[in-house]
Amino acid sequence: MSRQTRRDLRDAKREYKEAKSDLKTTKNSYKQAEKREARLLNPKTDAEKRYLGQKTKARRTVASKELETLKENKKSAKSKKRQAIQRNGGTNLQKVGRVAHHQASQAVDSAFQDNDVLEDIASARQNIRRTHAEVRQAKKLGNYTVKIGKGATRGIYGAGNRTYNLSRGRGFTRTPVANRWETKVKTKYDRLRMRWRTSKAGKTASVTKKVGAKVAKPVLTVLKNPLSAKAYLIMFLGFFLIALLGAITGGGSTTVSQNEFDLTDTWTYLSKIDREKSNDEVDYWTNIDDIMMFMGYKHEDFTLDAKYDEKDKKWYQVKHSYRDLLSDIWEQLNGDKDNLKTMADIYTSTDNKYLKLSKDAIADYDEILAQAKQVGYYITYNDLDNPFNNQASDEELSPIRIDKRFGYTSKEKMYNGSVLQANQGDKLYAVMEGKVTIKGTDVTIKTKDAQFTYKKVARIRVKDGDRVKAGDEIGEVSDTAGQEVYYKKLKNKKKKEWAWVNVGFYLPKVEYNQTTSVISDMDIDGDIGKKITSIYNYLKKKDSTITINGVSAMLGNFWTESSITAKRAEGDYLNPPVGASAKSWEDPNWLNMGNMEIYNGIYPNIIHRGLGLGQWTDTTDGSTRHTALLNYAKAKGKKWYDLELQLDFMWDGDSPYYIQTLKDILHSKDDVDTLTKRFLVYWEGNAGDKLKERQNNAQQVQSYLKNPTAGSTRGGSATLQSSWNFPSEYASKLKSYPSAATVTQSLSGNYYPVGQCTWYVANRLIEAGHGASALSSNNGNGQDWVRNLVAKGWKFSNTPVAGAVVSVAGGFGYTLPAYGHVAYVEYVNPDGSFLISECNVSGVQNKIHWAVWTNQTYYTFAIPPK
Structure with missing residues (x-):
């Protein structure tokens, strides 16, 4: 036993003794409070009766206050008693249950790790994911106490797992997630279930359904609550019988314990912050899953308006809600757009005790995240099946990708559905059992408490009123943009109140393609x-009919993917051996690195890293573009x-589909934003990922291709970096x-105040060569400039002229x-509208703002002398 282990054991014993002492003290206080309350409520002696029988208001008030005080003391004593019991490891019944749980868990672990036959007949993984997580099950089982034993249970399981490995000669360490038996058999049950359902035996099994229900009752108890003490007791006492029946149980880690509707409320609130905070410089799509997991681990079952710091505040101090805490998390993640942070950055370094995790907690949480x-x-x-696949893989659970997520899509507009990534013509399967409504x-599948809707289904294979089972074929995907779905659940049975929920919580495993886009001006010099x-010139030689818009859309995407650099590889910026060294670019082993080597399992779909301009990748869905390029x-x-x-x-070496998609876009005259999105969705196959950033990049490439000299001789590139809201269609129209x-x-x-509109126009006139005639004396406030410039010899006008100064009358x-x-007037259109440059708009005093105005009566113009 190591020194650290002995030290941990001593600390645990000391804490146990303190807990026993606290328990004894609180028990005594509790008994005394009960006795005093009983005497006051049921007076026996004459003195007590006289005291309580006084008629005066003062006496009754005193007695009432004392009684209330005793009730509060009793309540406090009960609370302390519960806390002491929890610190003591729970009641005797709970201790016995955990011992049985632990022993049975070890027995099952041992059987699975050493018996391949039992693995092959395993029947639990995906179904178990759809059962209650460990914390929720512990709460429901026995109704011992609220939120009891969570930390103790983790510690017991961890110690037991380490002890088991030590006895097997593996050292006093936890079994890696990837090597655990529950991970190895995680989807075999679903695969066997699907095969059974479509077989002849499965179709005739309803004859013996009633008999089977009686025989399999203990088995179902285990499958429904695999992490409960009752389930492990069944396995421990009747293991061999259960093994013959194929009742195999598994683990699974999550921290989410919120009520499902509170969960959706939290998600919705965070999505609204994203939309409210997005602006011209950044389009926020925060990784909400990371926040939800952390909050579940640190704060468990919470509601938005509950107070998270209530115990730490006096009655006269302001208490803050979880809504405020979530806003604080969002700010810490996204406050610096050029240095976006992750949840790990926050909980490892913050001083906020409500967001910080200890070293031991970080290790525990990291393990939970790895399995999650x-x-x-x-x-x-997870009570829904995969809508695109009714055959589960033995090797891994492939993620369902969401291109458009549930939540706010603008500051005011809420989107209640989700768009799942899919190809036109993909088959659709029932995600649950229920009645069909068309x-x-x-197509909608309905049960008494849930409704799942597939929008715009092609080749519908079911009829209105049919009953379907999970995995039955529904139809096909009709939309090239993916499959839109909606999920509604019954929130209140008495009031028959239904609520839209985020389908991402209920599908087996999802990933979101929408990520934050930092929109910045590029230096194209x-x-x-x-x-x-x-x-552009190389492609133009191949085909003279390609368009600037099409090439700009392609390069706007490539700017995000690879900075338009051919010699790029996914993860090449990391330290070697994963990152690039001088010899890496010719090394097949380095080029073929995938998910585990680069991302430690975060992106299981990546087989071989992305390469080149388009980051061509080999993935688990069958794409081999990495290999094709090599x-x-x-x-x-x-x-x-x-x-x-x-x-x-x-142009001619990729697969025919991608070649045709590329050429269609390169020849199109559609607007550059539309083409950029089309390239992202159909050529890159990653809809929603940093879309606005890509579109912004494409617009700037378009401006450069239309007027390439602006970036070097006219200061256009530097101007774009110091500007906002520049309309790209004017890039080729401006002379300076x-x-x-x-x-x-x-x-x-x-000499005007820095950052003001007058300061910028003065600088603009100096650069244009009109500083001497314009700035010989002060021109006053913005609305006074035209009048004072005319007094200096400038020409007054009611219509705009390029190079003129425009004043706006105060109040308009x-x-x-x-x-x-x-x-300053930069350009005048044939219809009389005009492009202006200005400063100090919306409080921004260090960037040029561009806008197109139509002439109004409250505008006046001063034209410089020739």
């Missing part, structure tokens, strides 16, 4: 500008990271751009009555 990433985050609620092309130009390069006798080789591969210096410093002769156009506003 394999089997899903919400196994408590409305148009929408130098090497990147040369790449854009050379790629084979194409070998056949051509070139390096796989040669830029022209990769462009040739896209304001430089970044107009919003970073006061140019010579500019959202300006303050005392000051008004001033801007």
